Amino acid sequence: MTPDVFEQRVRKDVSHFAFVRSVVTLDKTANTVKLRLYITTECFVQVYTNVHKGLSSYTLVLRQTRIYGRDNDGANWHRHPHSAPQSHDFSSEGAHPVSLAEFLDEVQQILMAEGVL
Numbered sequence: 001m002t003p004d005v006f007e008q009r010v011r012k013d014v015s016h017f018a019f020v021r022s023v024v025t026l027d028k029t030a031n032t033v034k035l036r037l038y039i040t041t042e043c044f045v046q047v048y049t050n051v052h053k054g055l056s057s058y059t060l061v062l063r064q065t066r067i068y069g070r071d072n073d074g075a076n077w078h079r080h081p082h083s084a085p086q087s088h089d090f091s092s093e094g095a096h097p098v099s100l101a102e103f104l105d106e107v108q109q110i111l112m113a114e115g116v117l
Contacts, residue, residue, distance in 0.1 A: 001051050003033035010035055010047055013100045019108060019117055020045075037104075043116055045107060047100065058103040060110065068110055070098055082110050 007025060014020045020037045027034040031052040037045040042064075048057040053074050060068040069080035079094035081087065088094075098106075111117040 003028050003031065003049070003051060006049050006051060007033050007035065010037075010100060013104070016101065017104050017108070019111070020104070039107075039111065040116060043111070045104070058098075058100065060107050062111075062114065062116065067114075068107065070103055072097070 007028070011023055014023055014037055019039055021040075022038045024036045024038065025033065026036055026046075032048070032050045034046065034048045037047065039045070043060075043062045046057070046059045046061060049055060054072065055074050056072040058070045059066050059080075066080065066085050068082045068085055071078055071080070076090070077095050077097050079089040081089050081094070108117065
């Protein structure tokens, strides 16, 4: 997969989530792409991938602070739980691979609980 194909897939996946207001490409190289999915002026999801190394990162940011995330270091997934976003959860649930659509489903639930949506 190329960064261009990854970006196209992100834009397609995001089109199914009405709470995402816009998608901005922050950076793109031959192997990487970083996108920001704006939800409100104070809330966004940052999506990063390095297609060469197999790295992926999904981060929910509210008021300039990560409140939830899921990362793949190229071999294994882990979660930064909403209850403790600075920690790393390698449990079976935390290590469970997720697609962007699955992550956005989780984001929607978190933001509803936070009163953002």
